Amino acid sequence: ELKVEQNPLFLSMQEGKNYTIYCNYSTTSDRLYWYRQDPGKSLESLFVLLSNGAVKQEGRLMASLDTKARLSTLHITAAVHDLSATYFCAVADMDSNYQLIWGAGTKLIIKP
Amino acid sequence: EAGVTQFPSHSVIEKGQTVTLRCDPISGHDNLYWYRRVMGKEIKFLLHFVKESKQDESGMPNNRFLAERTGGTYSTLKVQPAELEDSGVYFCASSRSFSLNNEQFFGPGTRLTVL
Numbered sequence: 001e002l003k004v005e006q007n008p009l010f011l012s013m014q015e016g017k018n019y020t021i022y023c024n025y026s027t028t029s030d031r032l033y034w035y036r037q038d039p040g041k042s043l044e045s046l047f048v049l050l051s052n053g054a055v056k057q058e059g060r061l062m063a064s065l066d067t068k069a070r071l072s073t074l075h076i077t078a079a080v081h082d083l084s085a086t087y088f089c090a091v092a093d094m095d096s097n098y099q100l101i102w103g104a105g106t107k108l109i110i111k112p
Numbered sequence: 113e114a115g116v117t118q119f120p121s122h123s124v125i126e127k128g129q130t131v132t133l134r135c136d137p138i139s140g141h142d143n144l145y146w147y148r149r150v151m152g153k154e155i156k157f158l159l160h161f162v163k164e165s166k167q168d169e170s171g172m173p174n175n176r177f178l179a180e181r182t183g184g185t186y187s188t189l190k191v192q193p194a195e196l197e198d199s200g201v202y203f204c205a206s207s208r209s210f211s212l213n214n215e216q217f218f219g220p221g222t223r224l225t226v227l
Contacts, residue, residue, distance in 0.1 A: 004154075031213065031214070033216075042115070042221065043203065043205075044218075045215055045217065045218075048213040048215050050213055096168075097168040097170075099157045100155075100157060102154045104154050105154075
């Protein structure tokens with residue numbers, strides 16, 4: 001059974017700092033997704049990572065995937081207040097019709 | 113293009129009542145998914161339609177939940193009778209067919225409260 005562990009669950013940081021959110025998963029998968037959710041809003045797709053060593057960047061966010069370590073990271077560079085949100089990773093379960101198995105989410109608060 | 117829409121945005125009902133949630137996917141998206149997030153827990157998959165057919169309904173919690181997608185366009189999720197533990201946020205998502213990455217686009221969710 002695929003399990004996804006995300007950490008930290010809560011992160012409060014100052015603007016301008018760097019930080020990383022981690023997403024570990026327990027069994028082999030070839031697809032990993034990062035989503036952002038603002039309070040009361042829908043889940044917004046940030047990155048889709050499909051292969052080992054994949055790295056994608058959008059603005060101050062960079063996501064990477066290591067399928068051998070079963071680990072993805074979401075790195076935030078020089079954080080700004082607008083990046084405050086809850087971030088989720090989701091992993092496609094290849095043994096269950098590619099159902100998405102979700103991490104618990106990381107609530108990120110960036111203080112001005 | 114218009115995004116995924118869901119109706120209602122909030123619903124408050126009493127235990128034993130019936131509620132129907134609606135999801136309109138992005139036009140042309142054959143794949144439609146329902147998810148649920150119960151307070152304090154992870155988002156959980158409920159089921160997956162491909163057009164009007166149920167591809168995978170292994171996540172449906174019990175037979176009080178009925179999902180339909182007649183005509184392969186919008187979908188409804190009915191809970192009958194509702195129980196307290198059904199409270200949570202119900203998300204719908206859609207994706208294109210034959211998409212390599214199967215990127216799913218989500219609606220804003222319906223917050224269901226069962227009293």
